[in-house]
Amino acid sequence: MFRIERKERLNSTVTLMEIYAPKVAKKAEPGQFIILRVNEEGERIPLTIADFDREKGTVTIIFQIAGATTKLLDLKNEGEYISDFAGPLGVATKTEGLKKVAVIGGGVGCAIAYPIAKKLHNLGAEVHSIVGFRNKDLVILEDEFRNVSDIYKVMTDDGSKGNKGLVTDALKALIESGEKYDEVIAIGPLVMMKFVCLLTKEYGIKTTVSMNPIMIDGTGMCGGCRLTVGGKIKFACVDGPDFDGHQVDFDEAIKRSGMYKNFERHAYEDTCNLLNKEVTE
Numbered sequence: 001m002f003r004i005e006r007k008e009r010l011n012s013t014v015t016l017m018e019i020y021a022p023k024v025a026k027k028a029e030p031g032q033f034i035i036l037r038v039n040e041e042g043e044r045i046p047l048t049i050a051d052f053d054r055e056k057g058t059v060t061i062i063f064q065i066a067g068a069t070t071k072l073l074d075l076k077n078e079g080e081y082i083s084d085f086a087g088p089l090g091v092a093t094k095t096e097g098l099k100k101v102a103v104i105g106g107g108v109g110c111a112i113a114y115p116i117a118k119k120l121h122n123l124g125a126e127v128h129s130i131v132g133f134r135n136k137d138l139v140i141l142e143d144e145f146r147n148v149s150d151i152y153k154v155m156t157d158d159g160s161k162g163n164k165g166l167v168t169d170a171l172k173a174l175i176e177s178g179e180k181y182d183e184v185i186a187i188g189p190l191v192m193m194k195f196v197c198l199l200t201k202e203y204g205i206k207t208t209v210s211m212n213p214i215m216i217d218g219t220g221m222c223g224g225c226r227l228t229v230g231g232k233i234k235f236a237c238v239d240g241p242d243f244d245g246h247q248v249d250f251d252e253a254i255k256r257s258g259m260y261k262n263f264e265r266h267a268y269e270d271t272c273n274l275l276n277k278e279v280t281e
Contacts, residue, residue, distance in 0.1 A: 001081040002036075005058055010140040013065050014108055015074050016050070021085045022057030030115035031093030031210065031242055034059065037084040038072045045069050046237065048212050049088060050111040051118070059085070062111035062140070090241050093208070095119050098182045100126040102174065103149075104167050104196055106188020107133060112210055113187045114141050114148075121148035128179065129153070130170045132192065136161035167192060168199050181205055186245060187212070190257055194250035201246050209245035211236040211253065227253045 006018035024034060033048045045067075051060035065074050076082060093116050101120050105113030110131050120127050129149040133139050134157045146152050153170045154162025163170065171184070186196040187210040200207040211227060225236035230247035234240065 001083065002085040004076055004078050004080050004082065005056075007076070007078050010062065011138050014062060014111075014138075014140055015065065016060060016062045016111075017073075017076075018058045018060045019082070019085055020057055021059045021087075024085065024087045025052045025054050025057050025059050028052040028059055028088045029092035030095070030119045031112070032088035032090045033212070033237075033241070034061065034085055034087030035089065036061075036073075036082055036086070038069060038076065039083050042072065042083065043069050044084070046089070046212075048112045048210075048241075049115065051115050059087075062108065064108045090237060091239070093119075093185070093210075093242050095123060095125075098123075098125050100128075100180065100182050102128045102130065102171060102179075102181050102184045104171065104184060104186040104188070104192075105129070105131045105145075106167060106186075106192040107138065108140070109188030109192075109210070109212075110141055110145070112212060113185070114144055116185055116187075117145060118148045126150050128174060128181075130155065130167045130174075132156070132167040132188070133161070134158070166195070168195050171196065172199060175203055175205075183208060186210075190250060190254045193245060193248075194254070197245035197248070197250070207245040208242050209248060210241045211243055211248070212241045224256075226256070 003020040004017055005020050008016040010016055028049050033046045035044050035046050037044055047061045047063055049059055050062040063070050065071055098120060103113050103117040117127050117129050127149045128151040129145045130153045132155040136156060139161055155165050155167050155170050156162055184200050184205050184207045186193045186207060193209045197207050227234055227236060228249040229243050
């Protein structure tokens with residue numbers, strides 16, 4: 001059993017939890033993920049490690065309430081326990097040797113982008129962070145990004161926070177102003193990562209993407225995270241989640257990502273109906 005040391009609501013649909021898991025914290029690195037079960041009857045879901053503290057023995061996860069399991073997880077409070085918390089899994093993001101990097105985060109993908117920006121900053125790299133959200137109410141980790149970024153730009157679809165527009169608008173402006181990056185690291189919705197890669201390919205900038213959005217089982221057994229990279233089949237959970245963005249077949253990945261949406265929605269609705277029934281009885 002793993003104790004919830006801290007719980008914080010970041011916005012209306014995104015929650016942060018700090019879990020006491022010293023064995024995981026001891027070896028965790030940015031870019032890796034864990035697999036958890038809320039209870040012994042629950043399903044296993046992968047969640048990316050958003051931060052860790054080796055001294056405290058804690059691992060931070062940030063999740064969006066999107067399905068039945070994340071709904072049940074969100075109902076847990078500080079001091080309570082979750083059944084399983086296994087990891088770290090996946091290949092850590094390569095950060096050594098980079099001197100100047102643009103880190104791009106979209107929506108809840110910023111939870112994955114932040115620890116990478118933090119590690120790059122701690123290694124002495126110049127970090128330019130660009131984050132994108134639909135509106136100001138969905139912005140997360142603003143102070144955290146500011147503390148590890150030499151340049152920090154917020155983009156919102158409606159202009160209610162930062163600048164109106166897309167993360168690609170901000171990235172293009174920086175590139176055309178003369179900024180030269182060793183690498184761009186983009187993490188967020190598949191469509192966002194696709195267009196970041198299309199932009200950086202024009203300028204010949206190496207680009208790494210995290211294919212967490214298509215992970216399901218987290219061990220390579222289910223095949224749900226299968227994708228094509230450079231014409232070869234890869235599995236996001238065991239070969240990644242990081243890949244060369246210019247080699248990823250995003251159109252295929254986007255098509256596959258929609259396969260489970262109806263199932264997830266039905267599971268979420270069934271869970272909510274069950275919880276409401278328990279409350280009224």
